[in-house]
Amino acid sequence: MMSEGTAPLSLHVERCTEDPSRYSWMIRDREHVVRRSCYSMASEQEARTQGQAALRDATAMWRDSRTRPSAE
Secondary structure (H helix, E strand, O other): OEEEEEOOEEEEEEEOOOOOOOEEEEEEEOOEEEEEOOOOEOOHHHHHHHHHHHHHHHHHHHHHHHHOOOOO
């Protein structure tokens, strides 16, 4: 399993459990899966590319949620 991170989220790319010739990705916040691929991809690179795009989106949402002013 390969992983890369953007605090505190990390991207993990691994072989598909149902078909070891394919790959899937998941984004974790420490030990919790917060997002994962809906389907497997034919190559590790394809899974990594899609996972990196999802990680950028998830990181942007995480940052936005941390910088919103409180509604007081």
